[in-house]
Amino acid sequence: MINFKRADHFQIVVPAERLEEARIFYADIIGLEQIERPKFRSKGYWFNIANIQLHLSTEEAMPRTSRHNAFEVTNIAAAREHLKSYEVEFIEEPVIPGRERFSFIDPFGNRIELLEMLK
Structure with missing residues (x-):
């Protein structure tokens, strides 16, 4: 059995060429707080949303x-x-x-x- 404690994060993907547009949408229109993201090979942004995180990254549409x-x-x-x-x-x-x-x-x-x- 797995004893879950809470949801930690979820991920939304966008086309790579629209990543900055997505950051603006989630930060400025939706109003999420952007937080520091560790340096990975892939590009993306992290945000706080209530008591979990949104991880925004790229993938083909x-x-x-x-x-x-x-x-x-x-x-x-x-x-x-x-x-x-x-x-x-x-x-x-x-x-x-x-x-x-x-x-x-x-x-x-x-x-x-x-x-x-x-x-």
Whole structure:
């Protein structure tokens, strides 16, 4: 058995030629804190997101899939309005009782779900 403690990080990939554009999107539009990344052979950036990290690195573009990362937020309506102001593409998700949620596609084809637990 594996006794998990917490999620540490997740990775999002973008085409190498769009890496700086991705850094700006995640730092300036999404509002994540950029943190120091160890020196690796590959290029990329790391960010804090709640109590885990986002590791942004490069890979050739792939077709869109249902693979995604999901994050709980405290005000999903405000998150939607913020993203809408940047003309981000939305995907409406099927209803799950007790949750309000939607997904968006970042400018690099990555699907990200935001959700708020309803009381």
